[in-house]
Amino acid sequence: MxxxxxxxxxxxxxxxxxxxxxxxxxxxxxxxxxxxxxxxxxxxxxxxxxxxxxxxxxxxxxxxxxxxxxxxxxxxxxxxxxxxxxxxxxxxxxxxxxxxxxxxxxxxxxxxxxxxxxxxxxxxxxxxxxxxxxxxxxxxxxxxxxxxxxxxxxxxxxxxxxxxxxxxxxxxxxxxxxxxxxxxxxxxxxxxxxxxxxxxxxxxxxxxxxxxxxxxxxxxxxxxxxxxxxxxxxxxxxxxxxxxxTPLRPCVTRTFASASGPSFNWEDPLASNNLLTEEERAIGDTAERYCQEQLLPRVLKAYRDESYDPKILEEMGELGLLGATIEGYDCAGASSVAGGLITRAVERVDSGYRSGMSVQSSLVMGGIYEHGSAEQKEKFLPKMAKGKMLGAFGLTEPNHGSDPGSMETVAKPHPTKKGYYSLSGAKTWITNSPIADVLMVWAKLQETGKIRGFLVERKDCPPGTLETPAIKDKNGLRASITGMIQLDNCPVPENNMFPEVEGLRGPFSCLNNARYGIAMGVMGALEDCLARARTYSLERKQFKGNPLARYQLVQKKLADASTDAAYGTLAAIQVGRLKDEGKATPEMISMVKRQNCDTALRNARLLQEIFGGNAASDEYMIGRHVANLFVTQTYEGQSDIHSLILGRAITGIQAFV
Structure with missing residues (x-):
């Protein structure tokens, strides 16, 4: 031709x-x-x-x-x-x-x-x-x-x-x-x-x-x-x-799958469960059952009353959910992905419950396991794994949040007790501090200016040297307990100081463990928002008896949330695998923490619109998730800080100063 x-x-x-x-x-x-x-x-x-x-x-x-x-x-x-x-x-x-x-x-x-x-x-x-x-x-x-x-x-x-x-x-x-x-x-x-x-x-x-x-x-x-x-x-x-x-317009009715093909599961759009091992699935299922049967029925009252039951951590400890990624010391020794599945199951109920668990497992237990001496590990980890001893992590100060290197809390040799340090300063926005038995406090040595970590045991502190008042009337994370740490020449044994780690490497390594848990956890909160919005849109009828789910704008909100939740879960699983192989960098964790927290908050806010005026009622749960997700976007590295971390890695230029 x-x-x-x-x-x-x-x-x-x-x-x-x-x-x-x-x-x-x-x-x-x-x-x-x-x-x-x-x-x-x-x-x-x-x-x-x-x-x-x-x-x-x-x-x-x-x-x-x-x-x-x-x-x-x-x-x-x-x-x-x-x-x-x-x-x-x-x-x-x-x-x-x-x-x-x-x-x-x-x-x-x-x-x-x-x-x-x-x-x-x-x-x-x-x-x-x-x-x-x-x-x-x-x-x-x-x-x-x-x-x-x-x-x-x-x-x-x-x-x-x-x-x-x-x-x-x-x-x-x-x-x-x-x-x-x-x-x-x-x-x-x-x-x-x-x-x-x-x-x-x-x-x-x-x-x-x-x-x-x-x-x-x-x-x-x-x-x-x-x-x-x-x-x-x-x-x-x-x-x-x-x-x-008249114009020929085909009317197409599509089925989700053929008899021989796979079906689409809106609860697991990209089949992320296929990437999990049998052990990881079992751990995740155990955590899901406990959270839905034991935590969900009491979360609404806890959120309204701004109260936290310390027995929750003990219940988690009995199931082996605390410090799950730690080897030995009565811990499960599971993978990082399995630990992420636990946080996702808990945060599906409430971010406040997950926050209390993350502080116990990732920040305190993880910090002791990574930086503590053998004596410190034997002394604290087994009790904390069972929930018999509760911990808190003190880094943020009233005047220094995203800039912990400028902290004002100091540690100096105790004037009267040999072999002791005297700690003075204040920490704020500390989860679990009012109920903690041991507080991991980061302070600068007065002699060298180096940042060191100390394990402060409440029972050994003389009256007036340690105060942990609760912070009330919060807008988010009301189901967790948050407070301050006020130290006034508080004596701490030298043996309770981490022996080798100095500078911000110590607290940042602890934060990276917790940040990974947050990155996976917020996907649980977003998935719960999606499930509730889907149910509501199918049941709520407006305009000639049509369900809200019939309207295109509603379906777009559901599709966006489902896509971001699926992508975020896959990214977190990948980083978890690299973490277990020792190949995960801090920038990777910053990336998934930043991205997942941002997308979870953005989509939760959009899904909230589906509920209309009913979203103002806490009985629909969606407003509670939105308030909580704002906090998760802020703590343990605000989203913009993680952007600067990634920008520095990409360009090689420090933008913090």
Whole structure:
């Protein structure tokens, strides 16, 4: 085939393009409508990206293997005038075969001009039956058939019976491509692709002719070039002749999966559970059952009263959920991913409960395990793993939050007790401090200015040297207990100081353990928001009894939240694997903490809008999650601080000062 093709963006629409439109090949689209559409394209080059300029005499359109020819109108009229081409509202049938050299027709054309109405009546039943009864694929044999054979056969009794069965099939299928009641789903055909070749003039499916797919011919009189613009493939013609004058719009009912294919699980969209080991699944299931059965029933009262029951940590300890990633010392020795699954299960109920557990497990127990002496590990870890001893982590100060290097808490040799340090200073926003038995306090040595970690035992502090008042009237994390640490020449044994770690490396390594737990945990809160918003949108009916879930804006909010939750979970699992292999960098943890906290808060706020005014009631739970997630975005490294950490890693430039 002699042709020269150019890219779509090189097509320059001209005045003749819109003024010399010949026809639209599908019934129901008049010339005036096509003219208006072409006029809109006149000066919009971007709108022509799907158009293809072809200087040949015919165009081959392929759909998963089958193909057919479309001839220029002038050439078709010259070679086969008996086909009855019209300038509007006619289906332009190509001849059965054509000599590519002489351009003359071979075969039997239709005996009379074909109008859209008669053609629809003759072909509709067979087309529907052929499409619904046979899956479309490259394995199907496609043969050439003339329209005359099809027209004659459609008049037969067998044709009438097939049309009747097609109508029944259509009623059962709700006028769609596939049936939601069937286990198998008929695949939807993709958009056509234009290429070169000399295929048959028309194609059939199980010997039933299939019409072209809505091409629009735009003819320019200057160079006889044809531009073909394709819309969605429409293989099904409407049955009723009265509907032939209306646009053919397919009504598609898609099933989620075929009988042999996998199904979509909205609760685990990207099948992240498949990435977990059997042990990790068992640990996650144990944590989920405990949280839903024991924590969920009491969280609302705890949030309203701003109270925290210390027995919760003891219950978690009995299940082996505390310090789960630590080897030995009565700890589970599980993977980092398993530890993340625990935090996700707890935060699915409330971020405050997860915060209390994270301080115990990651900050205090993790810090002792990583930096403590053998004596310190034996003394504290077994009791803390059982929840018999509670811990708190003191780093943030009233005047120094994101800049812990400027802390003012100091440690100096005790003036009267040999082998003791005297600690003075204040820490604030310390989770568990009012109920903690041991407090990990970071202070600067007065002699060297180096930051060191101390384990302050409440029972050994003389009266007046240690105070831990609670902070009340919080807007978030009300189900956890938060307070201050006030030290006034508090004596701490030298043996309770971490022996080797100096500087911010010590507290930051503890924070990285907790930050990973937060990154996985907030996905649990977001998933709970999604589940509650989904249930509410399906049950709440507005505007003529329609559920909220029917409306597009609601579905977009649900889709965005589901996507971000799935992506965040996969990212956290990946970082957890690298963490266990010793390959995770602090920047990786900053990335997932920042991203997951930001997306969880943003999506929770959007999902909150689905509840309307009911979101103001704490009984719907969504407002509590939103308030909590704001805090998780802030503590243990505010989101902007993590941005600067990543920016420094990317550029090599320090932006903190």
């Amino acid at each position: 002699n042709s020269s093709s150019t890219r779509a963006e090189n097509l320059e629409p001209t005045k003749e393009t819109s003024n010399t439109i010949n026809t639209y090949l599908t019934p129901g689209y008049g010339v005036s409508r096509i003219r208006r559409r072409a006029s809109r394209h006149r000066n919009a080059s971007k709108s022509l990206q799907r158009k293809i300029e072809c200087g040949s005499e015919e165009i081959d359109v392929a759909l998963h293997g089958p193909s057919f020819n479309l001839m220029s109108q002038d050439q078709a009229m010259q070679s086969c005038p008996e086909l009855g081409y019209r300038h509007s509202h006619s289906w332009h049938s190509a001849p059965a075969s054509r000599d590519p050299h002489s351009g003359t027709c071979q075969g039997s054309p239709l005996s009379q001009p074909t109008t859209p109405t008669s053609l629809l009546h003759r072909l509709d039943g067979r087309l529907r039956q052929a499409y619904f009864e046979s899956p479309f694929g490259s394995s199907r044999s496609l043969s050439v058939s003339s329209l005359e054979d099809s027209a004659d056969d459609s008049r037969s009794q067998a044709g009438k019976e097939r049309r009747r069965r097609a109508r029944d099939s259509e009623a059962n299928r709700n006028d769609g491509y596939s049936s939601a009641d069937d286990s198998a789903s008929v695949p939807i055909m993709s958009a056509p692709v234009v290429h070169q070749g000399t295929p048959p003039n028309c194609f059939t499916f199980n010997n039933y002719p299939i019409p072209p797919c809505d091409p629009v011919w735009l003819h320019t009189s200057t160079n006889s070039t044809y531009s073909l613009s394709y819309k969605m493939f429409r293989p099904i013609l409407r049955q009723c002749a009265q509907r032939a004058a």
